[in-house]
Amino acid sequence: MTHHPEGSNPYQPAERYAPPQPAQPQAPAQAPGPQPAYGAPVPPPTVPTPQPVPDAPAQAAPSGPSHELRSALAAVRTEVGKAVVGQDAAVTSLLIAMLCKGHVLLEGVPGVAKTLLVRTLAASLDLDTKRVQFTPDLMPGDVTGSLVYDARTAEFSFREGPVFTNLLLADEINRTPPKTQASLLEAMEERQVSVDGTPRMLPDPFLVIATQNPVEYEGTYPLPEAQLDRFLLKLVLPLPERDQEIEVLARHAAGFNPRDLAAAGVRPVAGREVLDRARAEVAQVQVSREVLGYAVDLCRATRHSPSLSLGVSPRGATALLATSRAWAWLSGRGYVTPDDVKALAHPTLRHRVQLRPEAELEGVTAESVLDTVLASVPVPR
Secondary structure, three states, X not given: OOOOOOOOOOOOHHHHHOOOOOHHHHHHHHOOOOHHHHHOOOOHHHOOOOOHHHHHHHHOOOHHHHHHHHHHHHHHHHHHHXXXXXXXXXXXXXXXXXXXXXXEEEEOOOOOOHHHHHHHHHHHOOOOEEEEEOOOOOOHHHHHEEEEEEOOOOEEEEEEOOOOOOEEEEEOHHHOOHHHHHHHHHHHHHOEEEEOOEEEEOOOOOEEEEEEOOOOOOOOOXXXXXXXXXXXXXXXXXXXXXXXXXXXXXXXXXXXXXXXXXXXXXXXXXXXXXXXXXXXXXXXOEOOHHHHHHHHHHHHHHHOOOOEEEOOOHHHHHHHHHHHHHHHHHOOOOEOOHHHHHHHHHHHHOOOOEEOHHHHHOOOOHHHHHHHHHHHOOOOO
């Protein structure tokens, strides 16, 4: 499949093919008769010519609905901005995760509005959200739910845990033991939890947004690679710029209360129906074989990096494909370009690679390794 450069319509060549030359040989065939009489109908074969033109927009995705859906999700970013300052990239990434039905790992120092970001996103999408503070004594049943004996009926009944929600905020997930961390694995992968051998489906959409603190590693339990690989994206929330921090203080001085989002003007502007329709359109985004090969080459290059003991798995490659398609759709295109793959490489792959100890001692980071890979792998033209 030929690669189409960014900004071009991949279906445009069909328009050039539409005025077929077979119509020209037809004219000489009928020339012996009243040539002028058939010469006038020769344009009518051009009547099918407009048909590829409507066909192109029809196939390039219902531009009307797509524009409507993208506008609705843009309104979500605006609503979140009423409460959260300076985290536009994180909001967009969370929307990409929702379009891909993936989970997100948020990393940032305390006080950069991680919890507020999730609560505001849920409010603007009219979704249910619950928060679990992960501590060393948290048990798996505290997350998934458990069977409770009812003395009146002399039977056990299931009491749902906080995992039965749309957006689950797993706060400081690395402060709880691996046994409790693992209780989320089935929920994240299968969208269900099994208690006493009975599987129970989780609501749709279901998204785990886990946070962890990049400092104070004492007393923490680093997430195993198998669980890190379950997260679609890892977002690093930076400290705000000076102007942004002044805006935060100005809002608080004007009476902003982070516990009262309604007073801040945050309201639902989209919902499950919008997400379902948007997901259906994202699934129709086209990817050329050259771009597929580029995504695979990026992932394979990490497996041969001398600085890494673990490269990106095939699951990571499929995650990169999914996030690239969602970003292309949000950008208003029905096809993926290599720039889309580049844009999502860091958040999609940074947590799927493992540095060698000697590389860490030399100051090498996952970000620098990915930068090297992006610079070395040839970009399809």
